[in-house]
Amino acid sequence: MLSSQEIQSLFPVFRNNPGLCYLDTPASSLTPESVITKLREYYEHYPVNVSRGLYTLSEKATQEVEYVREKTAQFLGGSSKDEIIFTRNTTESLNLLARTLLPTLKENDEIVITGMEHHANFVPWQQLAKQYNLKLKIVPFEKDGHIEEETLRTFLSPQTKIFSFVHISNVLGTLNDAKRFIDIARSIQPSLITIIDGAQSAGNFPLGVRDLDCDFFTCSGHKMFGPKGIGILWGKKKHLDTLSPFLYGGEMVSSVSEKESIFKESPARFEAGTPSIGDIIGFGSALDFIESFGKQSIFDHEKTLTSLLWERLSETFGDAITLFGPNPKTHIHTGILSFALEGVHPHDISQILAQENICVRAGTHCAMPLHKNLDTPFHATVRVGFSLYNSPDDIDRLIGGLQKARSLFTFSP
């Protein structure tokens, strides 16, 4: 593994912002030079539309996009490039599913999610349930951030048609045992549809969608060192070819007459209009970048930093700090750690840290229902997220910044 300085030198943002301590990767990862170069290559050499031009530049752009589709399928452990739909982000992938699965549901059917969902995997189902008289059931998590299998069992039933859950929580850092969850769900209702929100796991956890045997998997390129504006929906081909389209328009139809339209098979069926071509092509380089380190080693690096941070925060702040999620001494805790410091609002903490060039996230991290169930007076937390470019030096700086915040906000006579 390269040193953290060598890794940082692969990201222009560190050159342009000396002293940057970036701990907000769960929101968006930073972009390596190789991805920016690939984006530039597209815009400088063949910045044209795909799938429709019969000239060399358009054929080149189409070839590049299809190459990335194939690469994405392999990266996620899928079997065919036709199972990869390019969307804008995880949010759009999940909304696409909520809308296209709707015709398969009837009144009183149940949708099960967990209490640790990001709003992207919460609000679409909540709204669907409200508008169409479906039942939304929310599996609660335990105090230490894990979901009990027995609890999960009691929330699933033969009426459950969709079970959609987060793989790695963007607040608690919990890694849900996706394979086990799916096995449990199918033992109760064999034909239910399982969906994994992989926004926080796709780029840094060694997973395979075929091994997990989920029906759908969603993620975002910008959390995987890729450009903003590109998301992925992976789905089993048997579902993709039977679901009705999400958006209608050009390129998703094989024929159109005044009376009717015939839709193409997936993936074209779900990719109406001009896709985010440069972003897709740049995303291919992001996958190369991840593979050059290996998902397992990225995951291990992040976990090691989390364990260290957990230890350092406990030592430094004792009872004045509440750390959320599994204790890394006894359970897997991924590269995301949220906490609350007694007497200081998370927004104040993040502002003070910002003065030190330290970037963290403060608030509810698009997970308000989750925060309602946390034992914290502000119903908000500070979140730290690690990636390849972080090192124990970042932890030292963070602790220093937190000590400053605490001394500014704690009254001592």
Ligand SMILES: Cc1ncc(COP(=O)(O)O)c(C=O)c1O
């Ligand atoms: C677990 C999880 N799901 C979904 C999303 C939504 O991702 P996006 O904003 O890229 O759609 C996020 C973003 O932070 C997330 O952490």
